Amino acid sequence: MTPGWLGPEITKLRTAFAARRLPHALLIHEAPGAGGEWLAGWAARLVLCSNPQEAPCERCGSCQRAAQEQHPDLNVIRPIEASTQIRIEQVRELAAELALTAHQGGYKVGILTPADGMNRFAANALLKTLEEPPQGTLLLLVATQPSRLPATILSRCQRVRIRAPGRAEATAWLEAARGPGDWGRVLEVLGTAPMAAAASDPAAVVEIAGEVRRGLEEALAGGGDPVATAERWARSELPLRLACVENWLTERIRGRVTAGTDFTEVRAGTHSRGPGESLDLRQLFGLLDTVLELKSSLDAPINRGLALESLLRGFSARAA
Ligand SMILES: [Zn+2]
Secondary structure, three states: OOOHHHHHHHHHHHHHHHOOOOOOEEEEEEOOOOOHHHHHHHHHHHHHOOOHHHOOOOOOHHHHHHHOOOOOOEEEEOOOOOOOOEOHHHHHHHHHHHHOOOOOOOOEEEEEOOHHHEOHHHHHHHHHHHHOOOOOEEEEEEEOOHHHOOHHHHOOOEEEEEOOOOHHHHHHHHHHHHOOOOHHHHHHHHOOOHHHHHOOOHHHHHHHHHHHHHHHHHHHOOOOOHHHHHHHHHHOOHHHHHHHHHHHHHHHHHHHHHOOOOOOOOOOOOOOOOOOOOOOHHHHHHHHHHHHHHHHOOOOOOOHHHHHHHHHHHHHHHOO
């Protein structure tokens, strides 16, 4: 199921390939979850397909093996297990692999995703391959933050920019690709990242989002058991739960900003207040910082239960 919003990029790549003008390295710069990895896979099938006239035909053995990432001339490099970084050894292995002759006499493809998960050393290990690519090499670097890559890498890749689809477009695609579901709600939780949504179980996302909202409202009211809630959150679906907390906070920040209030606005109000209105903007931003910090340290060996408990206490302590 081709994501419609990638149409222009697909056409450009197809045209370049047909004219034998495909560059040997592409940097696919995507909005998070907008389908960069999907496009990289498509480009791999484009050059590996056994029916060049209609590539990628999606039917031949090459297309099918490539789609399953089991084609001998396709190497997909991702961070290993829970890491967010691509290691130098992985890049060296890829470079060695690309230096060999293609099994099927055509292209050899390397996909690095997320390429901005390469540290400086890993990126340097890729440089020689980018400078002197073996014949028939196609390197596809997928990145949401290419500015994290060294300029020496960026200058040797042709850039493909992918925008995120609008909400309606994303929902329509999810329905076509995955069938009916509360996709609007799922996108609210996961952001406008249709690829993340496509990989999710919509019913589970909606359920967890509801559970998190109830947990926050409980904490705000000064009730609940922060220790038990923190332990439960730390045990399952933590990244998703943090995304829910982040959304809850940004929604309220956005609401406050749209309402034209500012940082000096305080909690007192004469109208009836919805959950979270007891928090002022500064407090909302403070809590948001804590959530973002937690999100970025998911790799680190910290005590998540404790960190979450302190976050929840932040909600209740500030609600007076
Ligand atoms: Zn094919």
